[in-house]
Amino acid sequence: MRKAVFLFPKHSNYDWQELVDSGINEVMIGLHPPAEKLANQARNLNFKIGVSITSFEDMCPLDPKSFHRLENLLHQALKLNPQTIWLDHFRFGGHWEDLKRNLPDDRHLPCQWCRDTDRVEELCKLASWVRSSIHREIELGYFAMPLYGHKTPELISEMGQDHQRLCKNFEEL
């Protein structure tokens, strides 16, 4: 069974013996210094290593600057030799933790890059590009918002996360 913990590099003083004793066999490491040190420590303990990158931060996923940023982050993540790469915030803004019934206040509003585009389609294209740009043996995952198509169709089109369509490019959710 997989038992994973998320490691925040800014809290890097982990008690590794405690992690071993907890029975975990996998870590997800946020890509911030000293992620490399954490990856090496985890590798020495034979933990499976995943690296998590913040896909777009507050930028539009279709802004060309976002694409270059994502490309650069993937490059940095690959240097840590992970078995899995996790795309965090792989959506058009918004925090699902703030969701009640309506659209989140911090969702991404249409801009020059994404106006009149199909956000689901565009995220699928980006996911396909990521999948094709990393080695097939590396698993790709994303953090999925808990959205249900029949209950919240407007959320899916606004945030762009249609899991049924998106998951074709991923091994992990």
Ligand SMILES: [Zn+2]
């Ligand atoms: Zn936009």
